[in-house]
Amino acid sequence: MxxxxxxxxxxxxxxxxxxxxxxxxxxxxxxxxxxxxxxxxxxxxxxxxxxxxxxxxxxxxxxxxxxxxxxxxxxxxxxxxxxxxxxxxxxxxxxxxxxLEEANGDLEVKIRDWYQKQGPGPARDYSHYFKTIEDLRDQILGATIENSKIVLQIDNARLAADDFRTKFETEQALRMSVEADINGLRRVLDELTLARTDLEMQIEGLKEELAYLKKNHEEEMSVLKGQVGGQVSVEVDSAPGIDLAKILSDMRSQYEVIAEKNRKDAEAWFISQTEELNREVAGHTEQLQISKTEVTDLRRTLQGLEIELQSQLSMKAALEGTLAETEARFGAQLAQIQALISGIEAQLSDVRADTERQNQEYQHLMDIKTRLEQEIATYRNLLEGQDAYFNDLSLAKAL
Known part of the structure; x- marks a missing residue:
């Protein structure tokens, strides 16, 4: 008071x-x-x-x-x-x-309490956030590594699929070439079959002609023998006649030689043509069998490649689905972490702004206090100087 x-x-x-x-x-x-x-x-x-x-x-x-x-x-x-x-x-x-001093003291207490509440203390312990963020970073790093492995596997599968596709196309082209060769051999075989049939028909015709010639020769021989047997020997004093029997015998011998020669030539030609045709048929049959075996092997290889290609495509689709799911899951987690970090940064910005505002208010109040203290000191000095002056006047009056 x-x-x-x-x-x-x-x-x-x-x-x-x-x-x-x-x-x-x-x-x-x-x-x-x-x-x-x-x-x-x-x-x-x-x-x-x-x-x-x-x-x-x-x-x-x-x-x-x-x-x-x-x-x-x-x-x-x-x-x-x-x-x-x-x-x-x-x-x-x-x-x-x-x-003002009481208000200043209250403000200092409030500022101290605010710093104790807002400062790094148990109420603002972000260590568990840091641990969570570190765990999430480790998970993201692991997922990134796993994603890289999956991408590498996908690339390897794609390269393997391209290799298999190239092999498939090569084998398919080879198969088409073999099938074309087989079709050509079939046409050759058909031509050889037709040629063989034609030769057989020619042989039959020659056999029929030979039989006809034999029959005709026998008929002529019979006629000539009848004519020779029925002749009457007439002796005349003339030039010696022609020996018809000898002539006929010579003719028969010549015909027989010619017929035998033709028969042998026909048989030799037929045998040679048959052997050649058999050799060609055997060679083409062996080549056809080899081609059939190759076609069977190629079909088996093609089926295996198609099955492997389907399995690789299925694995690729599964890996792509897993990759998309992993990216979506970790993208959502990363968005949550980013939102949490943004919220914490916003709170930190508010705290900094509030601290700056309170510091400015505190500085303003300190300036007011300083000016008031200066005014009080000036007022006190003025009063003390006035008192000294009055004392001097009193002493002067007493003297």
């Missing part, structure tokens, strides 16, 4: 407002200088005044402007009211300073 002590004397004084106001004392006789002293925080303030005699005037600068006017007599005016006003204003300033 602020206490005031006041001693009345015959003097007048007036004080202006703080920060550029004025203070005026008028003295016309003996006047005792007033003295003011205050306790800490505005408590225990006492104001006293004394009588003094002054015939001079002075001005004091600082946060206040003051002037002293003297006259030939004692100070006139309502000194009690002036000093009461002075004490009230001083008490008001001290009360304001005390309220």
């Amino acid at each position: 602020t206490s005031y002590s006041y001693r009345q004397s015959s003097s007048t004084s007036s004080f202006g407002g703080m920060g550029g106001g004025s203070m005026r004392f008028g003295a016309g006789g003996a006047f005792r200088a007033p003295s003011i002293h205050g306790g800490s925080g505005g408590r225990g303030v006492s104001v006293s005044s004394a009588r003094f005699v002054s015939s001079s005037s002075g001005g004091y600068g600082g946060g206040y402007g003051g002037a002293l006017a003297t006259s030939d007599g004692l100070l006139a005016g309502n000194e009690k009211l002036t000093m009461q006003n002075l004490n009230d204003r001083l008490a008001s300033y001290l009360e304001k300073v005390r309220a």
Whole structure:
């Protein structure tokens, strides 16, 4: 509680407002200088005044402007009211300073509590978030490695499929070539069969012709024998006649030789053609059998390649599905982590902005406190200087 002590004397004084106001004392006789002293925080303030005699005037600068006017007599005016006003204003300033100090203390406590709550403490322990983030990073790294392995497997499967496709196309072209050769051999076989049939027909025709010639020859021989047997031998004295039997015998011998030669030639040609045809048929049959075996092997290889290609395509589709599912799952987890990080960063930005705002408010209040302390110090120095001046006047009057 602020206490005031006041001693009345015959003097007048007036004080202006703080920060550029004025203070005026008028003295016309003996006047005792007033003295003011205050306790800490505005408590225990006492104001006293004394009588003094002054015939001079002075001005004091600082946060206040003051002037002293003297006259030939004692100070006139309502000194009690002036000093009461002075004490009230001083008490008001001290009360304001005390309220600001209390507000400053409360603000410091609040700032300290806020820093304790918002600072790195148990309430804001992000270690479990860091552990979770580290685990998720490890999982993402493992998934990335696994994804790379799967992509590598897919590439290997694609290369193997391309290789198998190339082999399949090569084998298919070879198969088509073999089938074309087989078709050509079949046409050759058909031609050989037709040629063999034609030769057989020619042989039959030659056999029939040979039989006809034999039959005709036998008929002619029979006719000639009949004619020779029925002739009458007539002897005439003429030139020797022609030996028809010998001629016929020679003709028969020539025909037989010619027929035998033709028969042998026909048989030899037929045998040679048959052997050649048999050799060709045997060769083509063997080649056809080899081609059939190759075609069977190629079909078996083709079926195996098609089965392997289908299995590789199925494995590729399964790996692509697994890859898409893995990317979707880890993409969702990464989005959640990113949202969590964004939320934490937003909270951190709010905390920083709030801290900056409170620091600015605190600095503003500290500036106000400093200015008030400077004004109080100036006011105190002014009052102490006034008291010393009044004491000097009292001593001068006493002397």
